[in-house]
Amino acid sequence: MDWKEWKGKRIFVQLNSGAVYSGKVIDIDSNLFPIIFISIIDKYGKRVTFPHKDIRKIVEEKKDERN
Numbered sequence: 766m767d768w769k770e771w772k773g774k775r776i777f778v779q780l781n782s783g784a785v786y787s788g789k790v791i792d793i794d795s796n797l798f799p800i801i802f803i804s805i806i807d808k809y810g811k812r813v814t815f816p817h818k819d820i821r822k823i824v825e826e827k828k829d830e831r832n
Contacts, residue, residue, distance in 0.1 A: 768801050768817055769793045771825075776805065778815075779822040786813050787826065 771790045779785045788807035792814075795801045801817040 768795070768803065771803065771823070775826040775828070777822075777824050777826050778803075778805070778820060780815060780819045781821050782819070788813070 772793050773790060775787075775789050777785070777787045786805060786807050788805040790803060790805050791812075792804040793801060794804070802814055803817060803820075804812060804814040807813050
């Protein structure tokens with residue numbers, strides 16, 4: 766999987782810790798490869814960053830047709 770494909774997409778993610786986030790992917794940082802850090806702006810407008818190895822589940826959220 767190329768993690769850079771997630772950049773700009775709205776996602777729902779569940780981490781191994783049980784934490785869940787929903788938001789837009791704003792950065793994929795592979796400077797510390799093999800660890801890849803993913804940064805999102807969550808639904809509350811906060812920046813959240815986590816390593817890809819902590820992801821239990823990630824799905825793209827579809828746009829709401831009403832908005």
